Amino acid sequence: MAESKGPKVLVLFYSTYGHCYGMAKAIAEGVKEGGGLVTINRVAETLSPDVLAKLGATESQKAFADVPVVKLSDITNYDAIIFGSPTRFGLMAAQMKAFWDSTGGHWFQGKLIGKVASFFTTSAMQHA
Secondary structure, eight states, X not given: OOOOOSOXXXXXXXXXXXXXXXXXXXXXXXXXXXXXXXXXXXXXXXXXXXXXXXXXXHHHHHTTTTSOBOOGGGGGGOSEEEEEXXXXXXXXXXXXXXXXXXTHHHHHHTTTTTOEEEEEEEOSSTTO
């Protein structure tokens, strides 16, 4: 079987209740339909199970528990990265910010030069 020549795209998301995960799946489907090779990963959860339970997110998180957590070393293997995060007071979620903060070495070494990037977000309220 011939290997696809489409771009390698990483759809990388954080989701508490599954909304961003749903969008990530739809975006991945679009990438596939466009001829791309797509991988879906999530950023690591930083909230404890107790806090997730208090937020009522324990059941929601089970829907994407099998989605691999991204490995920082792997992000340079993609031609494009599509990032997804809910808003938190007009900013990205802390979990996505923690991931971005961990990429400093890649930026310093120029490993992300030429990568195409895109972003999507969800919000629970107007003006968020």
